[in-house]
Amino acid sequence: MAATSKPVNELTQQIQGRPWLRWMLWLGVTAVLLLVAWGLNDFRGGYYELPVADVVNVGMDWLLITLDPFFDAIKAAMAFLLNNLEDFMLWLPWWVTIIFIALIAWRVAGSRIAIFSIVAMYFILSLGLWELCMETLALIATAVLVSLVIGIPIGILAARSDRVDNIVRPVLDAMQTMPAFVYLIPALMFFGIGTVPGVIATVIFAVPPAVRLTNLGIRQVPKDLVEAAHTFGSTERQLLFKVQLPLALPSIMAGVNQTIMLSLSMVVLAALIAAGGLGREVIMALGQVDIGRGFAAGVAIVLVAMILDRVTQSLGRRSGAKLK
Amino acid sequence: MRLRESDANEAETQGGSKVKISCQHVWKIFGPDPQHALSLAQEGTSKEEVLEKTGHVIAVKDVSFDINEGEVFVIMGLSGSGKSTIVRCLNRLIEPTHGQILVDGVDLSAMNEVELRQARRHKFSMVFQHFALFPHRLVIDNAAYGLEVQGVHKDERRERAMKVLDMVGLKGWENNYPHELSGGMQQRVGLARALAVDPEILLMDEAFSALDPLIRRQMQDEFLNLITEVHKTIIFITHDLGEALKMGERIAIMKDGEVVQIGSPEEIVVGPADEYVTEFVRDVPRSKVVPVRNIMKEPAVTLYSWQGPKVAVYEMKQAGANYAFILDPGRRLRGVVTNDEARQAAKDGVARLSKMVKNNALKIGPDQTLEEAIPLAAASDHPIAVVDEDERLIGEVPRTELLLGITGEETGNGSNQQTRE
Numbered sequence: 001m002a003a004t005s006k007p008v009n010e011l012t013q014q015i016q017g018r019p020w021l022r023w024m025l026w027l028g029v030t031a032v033l034l035l036v037a038w039g040l041n042d043f044r045g046g047y048y049e050l051p052v053a054d055v056v057n058v059g060m061d062w063l064l065i066t067l068d069p070f071f072d073a074i075k076a077a078m079a080f081l082l083n084n085l086e087d088f089m090l091w092l093p094w095w096v097t098i099i100f101i102a103l104i105a106w107r108v109a110g111s112r113i114a115i116f117s118i119v120a121m122y123f124i125l126s127l128g129l130w131e132l133c134m135e136t137l138a139l140i141a142t143a144v145l146v147s148l149v150i151g152i153p154i155g156i157l158a159a160r161s162d163r164v165d166n167i168v169r170p171v172l173d174a175m176q177t178m179p180a181f182v183y184l185i186p187a188l189m190f191f192g193i194g195t196v197p198g199v200i201a202t203v204i205f206a207v208p209p210a211v212r213l214t215n216l217g218i219r220q221v222p223k224d225l226v227e228a229a230h231t232f233g234s235t236e237r238q239l240l241f242k243v244q245l246p247l248a249l250p251s252i253m254a255g256v257n258q259t260i261m262l263s264l265s266m267v268v269l270a271a272l273i274a275a276g277g278l279g280r281e282v283i284m285a286l287g288q289v290d291i292g293r294g295f296a297a298g299v300a301i302v303l304v305a306m307i308l309d310r311v312t313q314s315l316g317r318r319s320g321a322k323l324k
Numbered sequence: 325m326r327l328r329e330s331d332a333n334e335a336e337t338q339g340g341s342k343v344k345i346s347c348q349h350v351w352k353i354f355g356p357d358p359q360h361a362l363s364l365a366q367e368g369t370s371k372e373e374v375l376e377k378t379g380h381v382i383a384v385k386d387v388s389f390d391i392n393e394g395e396v397f398v399i400m401g402l403s404g405s406g407k408s409t410i411v412r413c414l415n416r417l418i419e420p421t422h423g424q425i426l427v428d429g430v431d432l433s434a435m436n437e438v439e440l441r442q443a444r445r446h447k448f449s450m451v452f453q454h455f456a457l458f459p460h461r462l463v464i465d466n467a468a469y470g471l472e473v474q475g476v477h478k479d480e481r482r483e484r485a486m487k488v489l490d491m492v493g494l495k496g497w498e499n500n501y502p503h504e505l506s507g508g509m510q511q512r513v514g515l516a517r518a519l520a521v522d523p524e525i526l527l528m529d530e531a532f533s534a535l536d537p538l539i540r541r542q543m544q545d546e547f548l549n550l551i552t553e554v555h556k557t558i559i560f561i562t563h564d565l566g567e568a569l570k571m572g573e574r575i576a577i578m579k580d581g582e583v584v585q586i587g588s589p590e591e592i593v594v595g596p597a598d599e600y601v602t603e604f605v606r607d608v609p610r611s612k613v614v615p616v617r618n619i620m621k622e623p624a625v626t627l628y629s630w631q632g633p634k635v636a637v638y639e640m641k642q643a644g645a646n647y648a649f650i651l652d653p654g655r656r657l658r659g660v661v662t663n664d665e666a667r668q669a670a671k672d673g674v675a676r677l678s679k680m681v682k683n684n685a686l687k688i689g690p691d692q693t694l695e696e697a698i699p700l701a702a703a704s705d706h707p708i709a710v711v712d713e714d715e716r717l718i719g720e721v722p723r724t725e726l727l728l729g730i731t732g733e734e735t736g737n738g739s740n741q742q743t744r745e
Contacts, residue, residue, distance in 0.1 A: 224456035227417055232470040232521065233445030242472070246460045 064189060071190045078142065078196045086138035094125055097134075105307065109314035113307075120303040129278060129300045136267055136277030136304065139195055143202035143263045148256065151207045155214025155255070156240065165215065172208040180205060180269050188273050198275025202266040209258035217251025218244045253316030260312055264305045278304075344393040344525065344557045345414065350423035351387075352409050352581075355380030358421045371580060383409040384420070385581040396551065396558045398572030400565060406581035407561050411527050414559065415448040416440055427525070445474050449518035453530035455510045457502040463513050464489065464498035470521035481520075488516040491550065508539035515547070519554065528560045532567065544570060565604055569593070569613055577601055589613045609695070611730045616697055617690035619729035620710045620719030623649050629658050629678035633669035636661060636677060647706040649717055650681045656715040660685040660706050685709045690718060694729050701726050 089097065098121045106114035124133050158165040184201050191197040221244050229243045245252075271279030278297045285294030353361045353374075361380035365371070371382045384406040391397045401407040412418040413425060416432060425432040427447065435443060449470065457466050464485050465472070471481035489498055492512040502510055511531060518526060532540045532547075544567065551558060560571050568575050569589040576586045577600075585597035593613045596602040625639050625648035636648050640663050648666070650658045659681035669680045686700045687709045700708050701723050708726075710719040 222456070224452050224454055225458060227412075228450070228452060228456040228458075229469075229473075230417055231415060231444060231448065231450040231527075232473055232517075233441045233443075234473045235441065238473050242469075243458060247458075 060186060060189065074200075075191045075196050078146070078199055079194075081145075082138060082142045082195055082199060085141060086135055089134040089138055090131060094130055098122065098125075101307065105311050108318070109311050113310045113314070116310075117307045120307055124300045124303060127296050127300060129281065129297060132276070132278045132281055132297070133300055133304060135195075136279065136301070139199060139202070139267070139270070139275060139277055140260065140263045140308075143199045143206060143266075144256070144260050146199065146203050147206045147210050147259050147263070150203070151210025151255070151259065152214050152252065154207075155211040155252075156218060156245075158211065158215040159218035159244075160236075168211065168215075172211055175204055176208045180266065184269065184273055193274040195270075195275040195277075197273050198266075198270030198279075201270055201273070202263050205266050206259045206262040209262065210252075210255045213251050213255030213258065214248065217248030217255075220251065221247045250316050250320035253312065253319055257309065257312040257316060260308050261305065264301065264308070267301060341392045341394060343390045344428065345391040345559075346424075346426040347390075347410070347414075348388050348424040348426070349386050350384055350410065350413055350425060351382070351421045352384040352406070352413060352418060353380050353382050353421045362422055382581055384413065386423075387578075387581075387583050388423075389576055389583060389586055391557060391559065393557055394555055395573045396560055396571055398560045398562060398568040398575045399578060400562055400568040400572075400575055401578035402563055404580075405578040407563075407578050408529055409581075410578070411529055411559060411561050414525075414527060415444055415450065445470065445521065447524050448527060449521055449523035449525070450527040450529060451511070451514045451518045451531040453533055455502070455507075455514045455534075457510055457513055457517075459502055461501075462498065463494065463500050463502060463505070466502060466513050467498075467516040467520050469517055474521070485516070485520050488520045489513075491519070491553075492516045493546070506539075507535050508543060511535060511543065515550075524557060526556050526558045528558060530561050530563065533562065533564065540567075547571075565608060569608065577604070590615060590618070594618070609730075611694040611698065614694050614729060615691045616688055616694065616708075616710055616721055617719075619694070619725045620690065620721050621725060623707075623709075623717060623720045625649065626651055626717065627661075627677060628653065629681060630676055632676055633661075633666045633674055633680065636666040637663065637670055640666065649685065649709055649720070650677050651717055654714075655717060657685055657687065657709055657711050657717045659683050660709070662706070687711045687715075688721070689713075694726060697721055697726055698730075 092100075098118055101121060102114045102118045105117045124130060154168060158168045180201060183204055184197075187197040187201045187204075191200060225243055225247065226239065229239045234242065267275075267277060267279040268282045269279070271277070271283045274280075278301050281297035282294050282301075285291070285297065351362055351365075353365070355361060355378065357378070358380060361374050361378050361382070364378065365374050365382055365385070369377070371385065374380055374382055387406075387410055389397075399407045399410065409418055413420045414427075414432075416435075420433065427443070432440075432443070458469065461469070464482060467489055468476075468481040468485035471484060476484075486495075486498060489495060492515050494509065494512050494516065497505060497509065502513060505513065511534075514531070532543050535543060548571065560568075562568050562571070569592075572589060574586060574588055575592055577584045577592065577597075579600050585592060585601050587595075590613045592601060593605045593608050593610060596605050624643045624645040625636075627636050627639060627648050627650055629650050629652050640646065640648055646663045648661050650661055652658050658678070661677060661681060665680065669677075674680050685706070686704045688697050688700060688711075690710055690712065697708055701721070707720040707722040709717055710721060712718050
């Protein structure tokens with residue numbers, strides 16, 4: 001472990017061993033930044049503005065041209081996943097879907113949640129929003145799947161290395177606090193309009209909790225259990241799969257739950273770039289100032305959210321109960 | 325107290341057994357630049373000064389000791405004395421900053437990752453203070469964990485795990501989860517997990533400290549029984565002197581990261597190396613650790629069984645004693661005769677002492693403790709006979725000596741040195 005990161009460790013050690021060195025470093029960086037800002041100042045007429053917007057635009061143009069095949073490939077893969085899932089869910093008769101959902105809810109969360117999910121889904125059907133609801137579910141399922149496939153491995157890496165954690169953390173902060181509209185625009189430019197950029201935007205918004213809670217779950221595994229695993233000569237892989245991941249499971253499941261909830265909250269925003277489903281219904285109602293229509297779609301979203309939340313929460317509780 | 329039978333079995337090495345683990349000048353310093361702090365400390369800067377100047381904590385300071393194969397070596401110290409750190413250096417859960425640790429003559433720090441993993445799989449096992457069981461695994465799968473990471477097939481590892489669970493008295497609990505077991509039983513699982521891989525070296529990190537006193541004593545006794553069955557080198561960490569004296573064949577006492585004294589329990593109780601150890605052992609009942617050998621005297625009168633009662637009367641008179649030990653030609657103890665009995669026998673015309681002696685002498689071994697001699701002393705009027713394994717008389721313990729021995733008064737007799745080795 002230690003062997004791989006020696007040079008950097010030595011550097012940080014040198015800095016940490018002498019606090020004044022760290023201060024000098026910070027002062028130096030600040031001074032350089034101030035000098036740049038001062039040098040750029042145009043004293044004849046007001047202040048010079050740093051050309052952040054221009055730089056980003058130029059960078060975007062460059063990316064669009066050079067990485068076009070790459071984005072096309074992603075788009076194709078996502079579209080394939082999404083369309084097949086959507087087609088399948090629309091092909092299933094509504095009662096099969098309801099029974100299927102109720103069965104899962106019953107197995108995982110008990111009879112109360114099962115009955116609730118039957119009633120809620122039937123209510124959505126009665127609102128005439130079934131197709132839109134299935135479209136939304138397909139979009140969410142795809143987004144959640146992609147989020148977890150990206151998020152959990154990154155979470156594992158971040159848990160095992162402080163350096164990765166230090167890099168990932170501010171990126172996650174940015175992903176969660178950057179207004180969604182800001183990345184809706186580039187998503188649109190890279191992937192065109194439609195549901196795929198909607199999924200991409202949703203993934204950006206929904207990945208952070210999967211990463212954070214996987215990271216947290218693994219870091220929370222008691223130190224002596226990790227020691228015990230090492231004592232018996234576990235490889236890093238054995239440590240991860242036999243000890244850390246099973247013990248982090250409740251936390252990871254909480255991450256899955258959060259990812260699903262955040263995906264749902266992006267449904268309406270994604271509809272702004274022509275993603276389908278219940279979100280589009282809300283946007284249309286907004287355009288027509290049709291309060292009733294918007295409300296019905298809103299209620300459907302809330303009901304779907306409640307079912308998904310209760311079921312995934314029970315899933316997390318079940319995996320946690322064994323560890324008490 | 326256990327005798328060191330293991331030594332007798334290993335007759336090929338004279339003057340003690342083979343060294344299993346050798347620690348030489350081991351240091352562990354925590355902080356970003358331990359080498360810098362190490363050179364400061366080696367130049368003579370004190371621990372506190374190093375902490376103040378550089379923010380580095382010296383956890384283990386120049387520790388050296390040898391642990392023999394098959395012995396129970398106790399490292400005792402209060403919290404913060406570095407005992408847990410040094411034991412983790414032994415299997416490199418913690419990398420020592422400086423110094424050498426040789427296991428079977430092989431330098432541990434020179435091992436690469438793969439070699440170290442092999443050593444951890446086959447040489448070492450560890451039992452943890454707070455059990456460190458895997459809560460998501462059944463008891464049997466906890467016990468089989470070490471075998472599982474070695475890649476042992478499921479049926480075989482479960483079978484071997486069952487065997488050790490049986491050994492630690494947990495038969496019937498294999499399909500429970502650890503949280504369904506009491507603390508004492510959980511630590512049995514920890515012990516089973518450690519023994520399942522059949523290690524050469526067992527590291528017991530405060531293994532019984534988290535148990536309540538009754539369970540702890542029971543576990544200690546069972547553990548002592550268990551290790552007579554499995555021949556292993558055991559390093560036992562504890563903060564409890566009583567436990568150290570009970571479990572250890574040799575004890576290293578640590579204070580502030582340094583080893584203050586290494587010795588057998590009685591060496592530590594009888595001859596504490598400094599004030600710190602003295603303070604520690606102040607309340608230890610000497611009778612529990614001091615062996616009879618330390619206080620025994622030359623028998624005042626010994627007679628052979630072919631001699632007559634008149635000789636006995638004469639010899640006792642000469643020595644001013646009331647009792648005589650009667651030996652057979654091989655110097656084996658036959659019994660004890662009082663002055664009055666001898667006079668009576670002389671009057672009755674008994675020819676030889678062998679005719680009148682009954683096997684009535686109370687006997688004790690030289691390595692048994694004073695505590696064990698007390699009930700014998702209470703049950704008889706004559707001194708207790710000290711005999712070796714072949715029943716040969718090697719000394720006697722008069723009551724007064726016993727009392728003086730218990731209170732700690734030196735009598736200036738007996739061989740205080742080399743009592744166990």
